[in-house]
Amino acid sequence: MDRKRFVALVGAMAIVAAACGGGGSPKPSFNVPTSVGDGEGALSVLAWPGYVENGGTDPAVNWTKPFEDATGCKVTVQVFGTSDEAFSLFSTNPGKYDVISASGDASLRLVRAGYVQPVNTDLVPNYADIFPSLKNKPYNTVDGVSYGIPHGRGSNLLMSRSDQVSPAPSSWTTMFDPASPYAGKVSVYDAPIYIADAAVVLMSTKPELKITNPYALDDTQFAAVVDLLKQQKPLVGQYWVDYTKQMDAFRAGDAVIGTTWEVIANLLKAETPAVPVEIVKPVEGATGWSDTWMINSKTENINCAYKFLDHIVSPAVNAQIAEWFGEAPANAKACQNTADPGFCETYHASDETFWKDVWYWQTPEANCVDGRTEVKCKDFNAWVKAWTEIKG
């Protein structure tokens, strides 16, 4: 192709790009159902791995079949690895997934974009038994309207190799200290939402910044948090998304301290030979997750969706999922249904003091989520850009 023609082609492409305008956000308009009828025969689910098991992972682990048998709704499951991936799948395939298990850093985005619809909690009988502290939260309720059913929660924890880290750490600052003896062996969750973890640290180490909510950071606060993370970068030996990779790193000693999930520590301890790891919720508090089952605003299987929501948070199933995944169940009655009678205690299911300083993942917005109106906060887009820059 000669140069003139090439230039012409590029020009033509640009014109087409400019011409393809329009196509804004879908305007949400919903008819919230007042009763649940017969199932439509099918249901497509987008879920965190381990939330909807149909015997595919382990033939003995299957809480989808009883649901299918009882309702006639044939369930298909698609799993995702991060909230961002979930949002990406849900938004680029409108109408494909009827229900989604959304963490707080995805749920609000789904609501704002009109991808999910309000949920009539009266039609979900098991909603009554959900822990009150999980209901009507900013990540599942907007303007007093409920957008989903709480599923379960967990806290991000500080994990260390007890044979190599002493004394056992009790503060996140061990992961941020430039003079740390564990430089190069720090393991960090690889997502923009990790910025909130550094904000939690600054809440206690730099009270003068007046951070009251790690997801509501104005310009000054945000700059301080980003600085802290940039200072941490040389210490980091691993950014992990896939939890098996973090397990590899701790097993091999490539990482000796890092942010983790309870289930990862439990798996490592259960290995033969056991990997000597300790977990702690640091003194500063922690970030965590509280997941919500939501319904697609474009669903054609609304009855199956409601039946599914009720099934998934029913005491027996909620207990099964919590134990399989390793998190605290949302249904208070689930604690009587766990195979391990001490399970709910281990995971602090009803221990509200444990959750008091756990900041559930939430999408940062320009209108500060802590209620401040005199300043603008950094929105999620800014968090993403900052995360890219932190990693250099």
Next chain:
Amino acid sequence: MTSTDARPTGNSMRRLAGWLDRHARVRLAMLLAAPMGWLVVAYLGSLTLLFLNAFWSRDPFTGQVVREFTPNNFVEILTNPLYRTVTLRTVAMAVAVTLTCAVIAFPIAYYMARVASSRTKGLLAVAVVMPLWASYLVKAYTWRLILSNDGVLNWLLSPLGLRGPGLGDNVIGLWLVFTYLWLPYMILPLYAGLERIPGSLLEASADLGGRGLTTFRRVIFPLVVPALVAGSIFTFSLTLGDYIAPSLVTTTQFIGNLIFLNFGVPDLPFAAALSIVPLVIVVVYLLVARRMGAFQAL
């Protein structure tokens, strides 16, 4: 089919064949329609879509693509020093890997082409190609084990009191991994190029008093440059676009990682704009390579 015409298919087929025989261009068009369609629709089509996407933007909160023309993505890429740093780092890595591969590949290729018996030659060729039979992912993960804290490399180096580069905040490990992964792509074209040099030229050089080094510098090297450049196209472009190996063995980011990150956000328009960067670099590289005769050596 009607009963009056007993062999309609045979007749019309013959007529069609005759017609095609007289119309060579139609014949050619039919032959090329499928591959050309594939090239235009699947290949150039997706490139065009990529290019279009790069000029759109993303609604910051809902994450939806806003289909309005804006050059903002490219402005961001050109003005934010982060993208310059990462681009330079990626190109530097690609150059380093290419040079290393060339240095390692040359003796092997030379031995295969000019010294080894045909039996050894065959064995060596198999040995070089063999790693390509294993999945790229398997090899990359294996290098994680090799470079890991209690991995093979540290075990080998420990008697000397040395330690390997490890998996953290450095790129030495990644450089080793890339060099290993792409080496066969350098050896094979070099081998072909070296084998094509007539032995008489080397003899002539020796007759004229050229010693080994002089012969290499003035005869072999100039003749093998196109093959070298051909091999470098693979090592360079494969390194430029990879994001899996970096994400496995280092915490440092390369262009591919940034594209992948934006893919997950999802900010597809920005990911598309970022994808144009390595694309432009490779196009420039290919134009230079063509000047140096690499395409005749492939």
